Amino acid sequence: MAVIKRREVVRQLLKDREDLLVVAGLGAPAWDVTAAGDHVLNFPLWGGMGGAIMVGLGLALAQPDKKVLVITGDGELLMGLNSLATVAVANPDNLSIVVLDNEVYGETGKQMTHTALGVDLVATAKGCGFSNSFIILDFVALETLREAVLNPGLVFAQIKVDPSSDDLVLPPRDGALLKNRFREALLGPKCHLLN
Amino acid sequence: MSDGLVFISRKDAMSAQQHWSDIVFQLALEQGITNVSFVPDAGLSPLIKLCEESSQINVVRLTSEDEGVSLALGSWLGGVKSLLLMQSSGVGNCINMLSMLNTCQIPLPMIVTMRGDWGEFNPWQVPMGQGTEGVLREMGVTVFKAQKSEEVPECAEGAIRLAFNTFRATAVLVGQRVLGAKPFGK
Numbered sequence: 001m002a003v004i005k006r007r008e009v010v011r012q013l014l015k016d017r018e019d020l021l022v023v024a025g026l027g028a029p030a031w032d033v034t035a036a037g038d039h040v041l042n043f044p045l046w047g048g049m050g051g052a053i054m055v056g057l058g059l060a061l062a063q064p065d066k067k068v069l070v071i072t073g074d075g076e077l078l079m080g081l082n083s084l085a086t087v088a089v090a091n092p093d094n095l096s097i098v099v100l101d102n103e104v105y106g107e108t109g110k111q112m113t114h115t116a117l118g119v120d121l122v123a124t125a126k127g128c129g130f131s132n133s134f135i136i137l138d139f140v141a142l143e144t145l146r147e148a149v150l151n152p153g154l155v156f157a158q159i160k161v162d163p164s165s166d167d168l169v170l171p172p173r174d175g176a177l178l179k180n181r182f183r184e185a186l187l188g189p190k191c192h193l194l195n
Numbered sequence: 196m197s198d199g200l201v202f203i204s205r206k207d208a209m210s211a212q213q214h215w216s217d218i219v220f221q222l223a224l225e226q227g228i229t230n231v232s233f234v235p236d237a238g239l240s241p242l243i244k245l246c247e248e249s250s251q252i253n254v255v256r257l258t259s260e261d262e263g264v265s266l267a268l269g270s271w272l273g274g275v276k277s278l279l280l281m282q283s284s285g286v287g288n289c290i291n292m293l294s295m296l297n298t299c300q301i302p303l304p305m306i307v308t309m310r311g312d313w314g315e316f317n318p319w320q321v322p323m324g325q326g327t328e329g330v331l332r333e334m335g336v337t338v339f340k341a342q343k344s345e346e347v348p349e350c351a352e353g354a355i356r357l358a359f360n361t362f363r364a365t366a367v368l369v370g371q372r373v374l375g376a377k378p379f380g381k
Contacts, residue, residue: 048292
């Protein structure tokens with residue numbers, strides 16, 4: 001079985017992204033989305049571990065006519081595992097959660113995460129109420145995911161990826177800048193005046 | 196008003212028949228809040244009910260209070276104003292997520308009903324209750340404290356306005372003297 005490279009996955013998912021709204025969990029997923037091209041409609045997190053999915057839910061509920069994609073890692077997701085329950089209950093039809101599962105904490109010395117030790121994220125998502133929850137082990141299945149992300153429906157996808165680390169490709173780290181450029185691109189310049 | 200000032204104090208706005216929740220709910224609507232998330236508390240139940248019954252409010256039920264903080268970040272990115280409701284014991288769950296509001300200058304008013312405060316029966320509630328204000332302030336949240344029922348609306352109005360006018364997190368602590376202490380049969 002070919003080992004899936006995380007950067008290649010993210011590049012494929014964000015190709016011709018149009019007005020897709022992207023939230024990336026802290027660490028490698030934030031570098032991955034940036035490696036695919038820094039974009040004003042990316043919100044890469046530099047903190048708040050465990051919060052990426054809920055940021056995505058807030059965005060999806062606020063923008064029901066746009067598609068929202070959360071790209072995060074297994075460690076980040078495990079810290080906010082309860083959010084899968086909250087998202088499933090809220091049940092937005094414009095949110096996809098993609099977990100790049102390398103089974104390690106890549107930023108801290110590659111210590112094992114729970115997914116290396118038997119925790120099944122797809123089953124967890126299903127148990128929470130995600131009817132469309134699946135695992136991806138090869139590139140062929142990736143096109144199915146891309147279609148799911150761009151079409152209506154709540155999606156959970158776990159992608160087993162190569163645990164090797166890639167070059168750092170850092171997004172801006174000024175949170176206010178990331179927020180303001182995202183809002184301006186999405187809502188227009190008037191968003192800075194209305195409150 | 197000729198001097199350009201806007202009367203914002205709701206000090207005298209509450210009649211004897213009204214619950215503070217009714218006015219806070221109206222304030223939230225007036226200020227354009229459309230997303231309300233919560234972990235329930237008995238003291239919050241009238242306000243939660245008003246939100247649940249409103250067609251103008253999207254209610255998000257949380258499993259843990261920290262979810263509401265990151266939810267509000269996402270909502271604001273999408274142009275929606277949020278209000279987060281929780282009991283004081285949930286403030287501790289929020290600490291790390293509050294750092295995102297601070298760093299990104301995200302507005303979020305919170306209504307926090309107190310435990311571990313005046314008349315508390317349960318000793319296990321006291322440490323977090325007594326730590327609530329300090330924890331919030333340490334994380335950059337501006338805190339207003341209401342010790343009487345009629346103080347809640349004016350604190351809430353100031354907290355909501357301050358949050359959205361100045362892009363920060365604010366909290367109204369509603370004291371147990373307002374809510375009554377949980378009796379446990381004593």
